Amino acid sequence: MNIGIIGCGVMGELHAQLAAECGHRIVACADTSRSKAKQLAKTYKDHGAEAVKDGMNVAGQPEVEVVVINTPTPTHGEFIKAAAENGKHIFCEKPLGRTAAECEEAVQAAKNAGVKLFVGHVVRYFHEFETIKGLVEAGKAGEPGFVKTYRGGMAPQGEGGWFRDVAQSGGVVFDCSIHDLDWIRYAFGEVERVFCQTVHETKPDVIDYAMVTLRLKNGMIGQVIGTWAHPSGFRVKAEVCGSRGVLQFDSAQTAVETHMRKTARGDDPSVIVPGSPVDKSPYLLEWEDFTKWLNGEGEPRVTPEDAVSAVRIAEAALKSAETGAPVTL
């Protein structure tokens, strides 16, 4: 299919590459930064890619069949609606939106237009998380009672530092921990209530740290820690405890560890995309799943409603952090 990329930062580049690997053609690359749009379009010159300034034009461009949205979170809703109105299928980076209300509108717009909306909750495709889920289902923890996840490292920047602006990005809870909020719901079931504490500091550097406790409808307790408080690095940990066992994963114990002073481009890495030493990266698996759905072969692992639910939990977490009280969903 013909793909239009909206937002040509780190994730835009990645999704363009994966879409191409899945046999799609990159025909338009939009970014408010002209140079980023041009750069990505140049990479897919053979596909006939053109650089565009305004993402809205991609959403309306006749030859585009699928738009991929990798823009700052608050802009997702408008792009989704525009794409849907123009009959385009949509791949949207997580989180689906900055508020649950926005997300519901976007999902409704896609539904009304009869287009497919996929949201990049990629952790569902990570091999370690799939393995943990499989082990839990095989009873290796016994009856699970507790799940704990940890994710993050240094604060990402993004164009104009939008990641670091909680009003735009929702901070570490919305942009980082949302992976875990989604995965816990996916692996263990619906959330009953949420309690959360956050730290937002700007001096001497941006420090965003969030500690979330979940009580699930099935009685399980969960803890999700998200950090953009570390001076460097990126780390993921997961633990499941049950009546008969404990399952643990720590990304610090890894098959490959590379310590670079600079990226290949010569700059400091600003958005870290965790890698996996596997044949097919989780991001590629995600694109294969989406592509199958586009081809009418089965349902994807992530539904639009899943993405709304994740935002609803994240929203509850921020509300709890603000009020100092638990929030029941």
Added chain:
Amino acid sequence: MAKIGIMSFAHLHGDAYASCVLANPDAELTAVWDDDVQRGQDAAQRYGTTFIEDMDEFLKQGLDGVIITSENMKHRHMVEKAAEAGLWILCEKPLAPGVEDAQAMVDTCKKAGVGLGIPYPCRHVPALKEVKGQIDSGALGKIFAVACTNNGQYPGGWFGDEALSGGGATMDHTVHVADLLRWYTGKEFTKVYCENGNVLRPGLGTDDLGVMHMEMEGGIAISHIASWSRCDSFPTWGDVTLEIVAENGVIEVDAFNQKVDVYNDDDVKAQWVGWGMDPNGGIVADFVASIAEKRDPIATGIDGVKSVAVTVAAYESARSGQMVDV
């Protein structure tokens, strides 16, 4: 030479302290008492000392200090009897399952003019002392948040009986970290939220997991996991971990992660063999010194009350479903 007696071996730490008393050149294990006669006699035999069945008789043996390692609910009575006898006291944590009891015990000891201490091993763990030094040096700057865990294996026996323990994993595994954070920051806890319950071991009479959010003076945000989540096949007893998020950096602490991984075909499971310092030796040495110097041990009765107050607030929060004041 300090003459030390041990009251009850209901808590497994009784054995650890007994060994430390025997190893301490400035102390002797003069006598033991236990309300379980067989258990007391066995312990006396194990440590080559005298078992005295009558508590009053035991307290008249010319002791300088007693170490109390009974069930939590029995602490108060023993502390009062030992204070009345004018003895220095080291009482296993939690001091008491309630704040009023704990405070009354402190008052009794003060009135009797005897020292009262709580054996908080974290204050004697070199890794944790090093962190205290880093915080005190000012290098970290302001502390914003700390994420803590104190996981363990289910200790069994009376620990799962609320009538004797006063509570489960939340009671057992919150006070250490609460005391540690008070020591690190010099601040008190102000608020606690807790989700807990019997979610791991089916049919336990009490909670085996408590996940807490707390605030300390100055708005420091704390999360804490108190659990008996380590299954029987887990390679070690448990952990104390902290992630301290501060102005100038982050410190990640895994206090007892000084180990060698051992895989041996004769053992059923993989095991971590620790090479870290035994903090119990430091606890007993400080207690013995406190008797000679006529002072409270490093972690005092008041420290015991303050950390118990956090636990009590956690249970209150779990009942009410709200964040509560400490």
